[in-house]
Amino acid sequence: MNPKKIIITIDGFTSCGKSTLAQDLARELNYLYIDSGAMYRAITLYFLRNHIDWTKSGAVKTALKNIELEFTFNPETRRSEIFLNGENVEYVIRDLVVAEKVSEVAAVKAVRTFAVAQQRKMGKQKGIVMDGRDIGTVVFPKAELKIFMTADIMVRVERRFKEMFARNPNITIEEVKANVEMRDYIDSHRDVSPLRMASDAIELDNSNMTKEDQLQFALDLARKKLRA
Ligand code: DC
Numbered sequence: 001m002n003p004k005k006i007i008i009t010i011d012g013f014t015s016c017g018k019s020t021l022a023q024d025l026a027r028e029l030n031y032l033y034i035d036s037g038a039m040y041r042a043i044t045l046y047f048l049r050n051h052i053d054w055t056k057s058g059a060v061k062t063a064l065k066n067i068e069l070e071f072t073f074n075p076e077t078r079r080s081e082i083f084l085n086g087e088n089v090e091y092v093i094r095d096l097v098v099a100e101k102v103s104e105v106a107a108v109k110a111v112r113t114f115a116v117a118q119q120r121k122m123g124k125q126k127g128i129v130m131d132g133r134d135i136g137t138v139v140f141p142k143a144e145l146k147i148f149m150t151a152d153i154m155v156r157v158e159r160r161f162k163e164m165f166a167r168n169p170n171i172t173i174e175e176v177k178a179n180v181e182m183r184d185y186i187d188s189h190r191d192v193s194p195l196r197m198a199s200d201a202i203e204l205d206n207s208n209m210t211k212e213d214q215l216q217f218a219l220d221l222a223r224k225k226l227r228a
Helices: 018-029 036-049 057-065 096-106 109-122 135-139 153-167 173-189 211-227
Strands: 007-012 032-035 069-074 079-084 128-132 145-150 202-205
Touching: 007 018, 007 135, 018 032, 018 128, 018 145, 018 211, 032 036, 032 079, 032 109, 036 057, 036 069, 036 079, 036 096, 036 109, 036 128, 057 109, 096 109, 096 173, 109 128, 109 135, 128 135, 135 145, 145 211, 153 173, 202 211
Parallel strands: 007 128, 007 145, 032 128, 145 202
Antiparallel strands: 069 079
């Protein structure tokens, strides 16, 4: 095993398959996988449940003091699952009610400061794959390997639809498309840490790639960095 450890960041638009690639890479390299989007989703869930008005900075500041986030590896699903104040919320945070509001919450400066500080702590020992929107630009600007994922909009909508339909058969493709487009827009137009490709990131368009193709592509890049 290579004793050298690096930080790998995977950023990109919603439903590009970032988490699939990040999890596969982490498994192959025996690295820690962190889904930074899950943190913004868990914070959103807390705000919704507790009727916190995230446009009010005082309310946000107080609420954040009461939020504790933790990731625990589940050997059955082979995923790190997120806990919000001790409760496993890995599945509820994927619901449309959260998806509809998460981009607004993720655009709040205090929320980002709170999440980014925890993300940086998790990367201290390196040996981590983290996916999100600003991981290569803001969280780990010195990461050794940065990947920026893209895919055709309809490919992304269909992927997200399949995922959401499995949990909610009433959902329509139009609803999913509207949500994906809205999130892309907010994520890339917000004032704080908008979604951007880092100048030293490598672009990966996986519209016509299999899961195995994209893993091989990223593994080759990671191994090159590990040999350097
Ligand atoms: O990756 P995801 O769809 O689970 O992310 C949920 C939302 O969180 C997404 O709309 C953008 C936001 N996000 C962010 O602003 N920064 C990150 N590093 C990760 C996610």
